[in-house]
Amino acid sequence: MPEAVIAAARRFLKSFIKPGRILVAISGGSDSKGLLIALHKALETQKFKGFSLVACTVDHALRPESADEAAAVGAFCAALGIPHRIGHWQGDKPHLGIQAAARRKRYDLLAEAAAAFGADCIVTGHTRDDQGETIAMRAARGEGRGPGSAGMAAAMLYRRRVWVLRPFLGVRRADIRAFLEVRGIGWLDDPSNENPLFERARLRASLTAEEHAPGLERDGQLRAASSARAAALLLEHLRVHEGLVAEIAPAQAGRMDDPDWRRALITVAAVIGGREHLPGRATVERLSGFLRSGEAGRMTAGRVVFDRRRNGLYLYREERGLPLLRLGARESGTWDGRFNITSLGPALTVSAERGARVWRQRLIAAGLPEGIANRASLVAPRAEPADSASSGAETAAARLECRIGPYDTFLPGFDRSMADAIALLFGRDRYAPPPVEDVLTEMEG
Numbered sequence: 067m068p069e070a071v072i073a074a075a076r077r078f079l080k081s082f083i084k085p086g087r088i089l090v091a092i093s094g095g096s097d098s099k100g101l102l103i104a105l106h107k108a109l110e111t112q113k114f115k116g117f118s119l120v121a122c123t124v125d126h127a128l129r130p131e132s133a134d135e136a137a138a139v140g141a142f143c144a145a146l147g148i149p150h151r152i153g154h155w156q157g158d159k160p161h162l163g164i165q166a167a168a169r170r171k172r173y174d175l176l177a178e179a180a181a182a183f184g185a186d187c188i189v190t191g192h193t194r195d196d197q198g199e200t201i202a203m204r205a206a207r208g209e210g211r212g213p214g215s216a217g218m219a220a221a222m223l224y225r226r227r228v229w230v231l232r233p234f235l236g237v238r239r240a241d242i243r244a245f246l247e248v249r250g251i252g253w254l255d256d257p258s259n260e261n262p263l264f265e266r267a268r269l270r271a272s273l274t275a276e277e278h279a280p281g282l283e284r285d286g287q288l289r290a291a292s293s294a295r296a297a298a299l300l301l302e303h304l305r306v307h308e309g310l311v312a313e314i315a316p317a318q319a320g321r322m323d324d325p326d327w328r329r330a331l332i333t334v335a336a337v338i339g340g341r342e343h344l345p346g347r348a349t350v351e352r353l354s355g356f357l358r359s360g361e362a363g364r365m366t367a368g369r370v371v372f373d374r375r376r377n378g379l380y381l382y383r384e385e386r387g388l389p390l391l392r393l394g395a396r397e398s399g400t401w402d403g404r405f406n407i408t409s410l411g412p413a414l415t416v417s418a419e420r421g422a423r424v425w426r427q428r429l430i431a432a433g434l435p436e437g438i439a440n441r442a443s444l445v446a447p448r449a450e451p452a453d454s455a456s457s458g459a460e461t462a463a464a465r466l467e468c469r470i471g472p473y474d475t476f477l478p479g480f481d482r483s484m485a486d487a488i489a490l491l492f493g494r495d496r497y498a499p500p501p502v503e504d505v506l507t508e509m510e511g
C-alpha cells in the first residue's frame with residue numbers, strides 16, 4: 067500500500083532526538099526517489115519544524131550514461147528546491163571486486179557531501195526486498211540465521227563519522243513504486259541490478275515474492291540484545307593491556323558454547339589481529355575445540371596467538387608479516403590494521419623493529435606473565451624519525467590510537483553496545499550515538 071511509504075517517512079522523522087538536516091542518497095532509482103519524495107511530503111505538513119533536506123548522487127562513471135543520469139536527478143531535486151550535489155568517482159577502477167569498491171567509494175563521497183552540507187545523517191532507500199536478499203545471500207554463504215547473523219542494520223555508522231539510516235527497511239519496493247506512480251513520477255532502472263554476473267542480481271531473479279518479505283524485523287532486535295549481553299561479558303571477563311594483549315580469566319576462557327561470548331571473543335581477536343572481518347566458521351570451530359579442551363598450549367588463528375595458560379587465556383598478534391609504515395610530517399595512517407598513528411612532528415617510520423623494551427616493561431608492570439609480555443612486545447609499534455641518522459633521536463613524537471577493525475568502517479547500529487565496550491577496553495571513547503531515538507524503531511510495524 068502506498069500509504070505505508072509516507073507512514074514510514076513520518077515514523078522515521080518522529081524518531082529524531084532533535085530536528086536536523088538529512089542528506090538523501092539518491093541514485094535516481096525508485097527506492098531512493100520514493101524516499102526523497104516521502105520525506106519532502108512529510109516535511110511539508112508543518113508537523114516537523116526545523117528539519118531540512120539535501121541530496122547527493124554518486125556518479126560511479128561505470129556506464130556512459132551515468133553523468134547524464136546524475137544531472138537529471140540534480141534537476142529533479144532543484145525543481146523541489148532541495149540542494150543537490152554530484153559526487154564523482156574519479157581515477158582508476160579495479161577489475162576485480164568492482165561492486166565492493168564502488169560501495170566504499172559511494173559511502174566516502176556521500177560522507178563528504180554530508181560534511182559539506184552540514185548534514186546530521188545520510189539516508190538510503192534500502193527496502194524490505196533488499197533486506198530479504200541480503201539475508202538470503204548470507205544464508206547461501208553459510209552464515210545462517212539467528213541473533214549472530216541479522217540482515218542489514220536499520221542504522222550504520224560509517225568511518226566513525228556519520229550515521230547512515232535506512233528508513234524504508236520495512237517497506238516493500240512495490241509500495242514505493244505505486245506511491246511514485248500515483249504521483250506520475252518516473253525512475254531509473256540500474257541495469258547492473260539485472261546483471262547475472264553479480265551475486266545480488268542472481269539472487270533477486272531467483273527469489274519468489276514471499277521470500278522477498280520474510281518478516282525478519284525481530285532479528286535486528288535479537289542481535290542488539292545479543293550485543294548487549296556480549297558487551298557485559300567482555301567488560302566483566304576481559305582486560306586489554308596497551309592495546310596489545312587481551313587477557314581472559316581462566317573460568318571464562320573455555321565457554322565457547324555461549325554464542326554471545328563466542329562472538330565477543332572472536333571480535334576482540336579480529337581487533338588484536340588488525341582485521342576488519344571475523345574469522346570464518348571453520349576457524350571458529352577449530353578454535354572452540356582448542357579452548358573448550360581447557361588444555362594449556364598455543365593456537366594461531368587470523369594472525370592472533372591464543373595462548374592458553376593455567377592462569378588465563380591471552381590473545382596477541384602473531385609475530386609475522388608486520389609492515390613498515392612511512393608517514394610524512396603531521397600525517398596520519400594505519401599501521402598493521404591495529405593502530406592509527408599520527409606524526410606530531412617531522413616524517414617518521416613505524417615498524418615493530420626494536421620496539422620491544424619499553425613495551426615489555428609496561429606489560430610486565432601491568433601484571434602479565436613474562437613470557438606473554440616478551441612475545442606481545444615484539445609486535446608493538448615503534449615510531450622513529452624517518453631521518454634518525456641525522457636527528458639522532460631514538461623515538462619520534464607520534465600519537466597512537468587503537469584501531470577497531472570490525473567497527474571503525476561500518477558499525478551496524480545493533481552492535482553498538484558491543485562496539486562501545488570494545489572501544490572502552492582498547493582505551494578509546496564510545497562511538498558517536500545515532501541522531502535517532504532508537505535505531506530499531508523504524509523496523510517495527
Ligand SMILES: Nc1ncnc2c1ncn2[C@@H]1O[C@H](COP(=O)(O)OP(=O)(O)OP(=O)(O)O)[C@@H](O)[C@H]1O
Pocket residue numbers: 090091092093097098122123124125126169172189190191192196
Ligand atoms: N549512485 C548512487 N548515488 C547515491 N545514492 C545511491 C547510489 N546508489 C545507491 N545509492 C543509495 O543506496 C541505496 C541502495 O542502493 P543499491 O541497492 O543499489 O545499493 P547496494 O549496493 O545494494 O547497497 P549498499 O551498497 O549500501 O549495501 C539506494 O536506495 C540509494 O539510497
